[in-house]
Amino acid sequence: MxxxxxxxxxxxxxxxxxxxxxxxxxxxxxxxxxxxxxxxxxxxxxxxxxxxxxxxxxxxxxxxxxxxxxxxxxxxxxxxxxxxxxxxxxxxxxxxxxxxxxxxxxxxxxxxxxxxxxxxxxxxxxxxxxxxxxxxxxxxxxxxxxxxxxxxxxxxxxxxxxxxxxxxxxxxxxxxxxxxxxxxxxxxxxxxxxxxxxxxxxxxxxxxxxxxGPKLATPSVAELPVASGSPAATAIGIALSKVGSPYRSGATGPDAFDCSGLTSYAYAAAGITLPRTSSGQSKMGPQLSRSELRPGDLVFYYSPISHVALYIGDGMIVHARTYGTPLSVTSVDQGGFRFGVRPTG
Incomplete structure (x- = not known):
C-alpha cells in the first residue's frame, strides 16, 4: 500500500x-x-x-x-x-x-x-x-x-x-x-x-x-426551447449529432472540428455562412448578455476572443474545445464568458 x-x-x-x-x-x-x-x-x-x-x-x-x-x-x-x-x-x-x-x-x-x-x-x-x-x-x-x-x-x-x-x-x-x-x-x-x-x-x-466544463447528457432538439424547422434548430441538431467527434485545430468537419469550425459547419447546414474564425463570428451582430441568450446564439469566451460555442438553451452549450476533449455538451457558464451574438438576426 x-x-x-x-x-x-x-x-x-x-x-x-x-x-x-x-x-x-x-x-x-x-x-x-x-x-x-x-x-x-x-x-x-x-x-x-x-x-x-x-x-x-x-x-x-x-x-x-x-x-x-x-x-x-x-x-x-x-x-x-x-x-x-x-x-x-x-x-x-x-x-x-x-x-x-x-x-x-x-x-x-x-x-x-x-x-x-x-x-x-x-x-x-x-x-x-x-x-x-x-x-x-x-x-x-x-x-x-x-x-x-x-x-x-x-x-x-x-x-x-x-x-x-x-x-x-x-x-x-x-x-x-x-x-x-x-x-x-x-x-x-x-x-x-x-x-x-x-x-x-x-x-x-x-x-x-x-x-x-462538465460533460452533460446530450439532449435531442425536441427537448430544447427552439422552434422546430428554424435555422437555429437546424444548426443545433447538426452540432448535437457531432457530439463525441474529436477536436482538431483548423478542422471544419465532418469528422473533426475546432470551435469555429463546428459553428460554421452547423450553420452552413441551415444555409447561413459564418466567418471562419471565432473573432470574425463575434462581430456578426450586437453583443448579447447572458440573460439575453436564445437557442442558436453564438457564445464567445476570453479576451481577446479565442473560443466560440453554440448555445442550445436551458443554460447549455455544445462546443469543440481542445485536444483530448471530444465535442461535448456543457454549461454556458464557463470561465472567460464575454457575450453572445445572434447570427439569425
Whole structure:
C-alpha cells in the first residue's frame, strides 16, 4: 500500500513537471500578451490538471491567432492577384499604342520640316498654303496627342506593376510567417497531446472539466426551447449529432472540428455562412448578455476572443474545445464568458 502511494506521488510530480513545462513553452512565442506562469511548486494532481488546463487555453489562444493570420494572408493574396491583373491590363493598354508609335518613329522631324517646305513651294495660292499647313499642324497635334497618351499609359503600367510587386511581396512575407506559426502550433499541439496522454484517466477528466466544463447528457432538439424547422434548430441538431467527434485545430468537419469550425459547419447546414474564425463570428451582430441568450446564439469566451460555442438553451452549450476533449455538451457558464451574438438576426 505504501509503495502504491509513493508511485502515485511520483507520477503526480512528473505530471506537474510536464504541465509546467508546457505552460512555459506556450507563453514564450507568438503572443507577448500571454504571460501565464506557474508560481506554485508542483505538489498535487489538482495542480497538475490546472497547469495542463492553462496550457490548453494558451494553445487555443495561439490557434485562434493563427486562424486570424490565415484570413489576413488570404486577403493579401487576393490583393496581390488583383494587382497583378491590373498591371496586365495596364500593359495591354500600352500595347494598343504600339502600331501608332512605330509609325511615328518612321516619320522623322526632318521629314515633317521638308513637308512644310514642299507645301510652301507647291501651293498655288495663299489659301491653299494655309490649308496644307493646317493639315500638317493637325497631324503634328495628333502625333503629340498619341505620344502623351503613350506616356500616360506607360506611367500607369509602371505604377501598376510596382503595386503588384509590392502586394506579391507582402503576401509572400505573410505566407512565410504563417507557415512558421503553423509549424510552431503543430509542435506545441504534439507536446500537449503527448503530455495529456501521460495523465491517468481521472487526471484527463479533471483537465477536460477545467478546460471545457462538465460533460452533460446530450439532449435531442425536441427537448430544447427552439422552434422546430428554424435555422437555429437546424444548426443545433447538426452540432448535437457531432457530439463525441474529436477536436482538431483548423478542422471544419465532418469528422473533426475546432470551435469555429463546428459553428460554421452547423450553420452552413441551415444555409447561413459564418466567418471562419471565432473573432470574425463575434462581430456578426450586437453583443448579447447572458440573460439575453436564445437557442442558436453564438457564445464567445476570453479576451481577446479565442473560443466560440453554440448555445442550445436551458443554460447549455455544445462546443469543440481542445485536444483530448471530444465535442461535448456543457454549461454556458464557463470561465472567460464575454457575450453572445445572434447570427439569425
Amino acid at each position: 505504501q509503495s502504491q502511494r509513493s508511485t502515485t506521488r511520483r507520477r503526480s510530480r512528473a505530471v506537474l513537471a510536464v504541465g509546467a513545462a508546457l505552460v512555459a513553452a506556450a507563453t514564450a512565442v507568438l503572443s507577448p500578451a500571454m504571460t501565464t506562469t506557474a508560481n506554485a511548486e508542483p505538489g498535487s494532481v489538482a495542480e497538475a490538471a490546472s497547469l495542463m488546463a492553462k496550457a490548453a487555453q494558451q494553445l487555443t489562444t495561439i490557434e485562434a491567432q493563427v486562424h486570424e493570420a490565415e484570413e489576413i494572408v488570404a486577403a493579401q493574396q487576393r490583393t496581390a492577384a488583383a494587382a497583378a491583373a491590373q498591371a496586365q491590363t495596364a500593359r495591354d493598354a500600352l500595347a494598343v499604342h504600339e502600331p501608332q508609335i512605330r509609325a511615328i518613329v518612321q516619320s522623322s522631324f526632318t521629314e515633317k520640316t521638308q513637308s512644310r517646305v514642299a507645301a510652301f513651294l507647291t501651293s498655288e495660292s495663299a489659301e491653299d498654303l494655309v490649308q496644307q499647313m493646317t493639315t500638317l499642324d493637325m497631324i503634328a497635334a495628333h502625333t503629340n496627342s498619341v505620344i502623351t497618351q503613350v506616356a500616360a499609359a506607360r506611367a500607369a503600367a509602371e505604377e501598376a506593376q510596382a503595386t503588384a510587386d509590392q502586394a506579391a511581396a507582402t503576401a509572400q512575407a505573410g505566407l512565410t510567417e504563417l507557415q512558421a506559426q503553423h509549424a510552431e502550433v503543430e509542435r506545441r499541439a504534439a507536446e500537449y497531446r503527448s503530455n495529456y496522454d501521460q495523465l491517468s484517466a481521472a487526471e484527463q477528466d479533471r483537465v477536460s472539466t477545467l478546460v471545457a
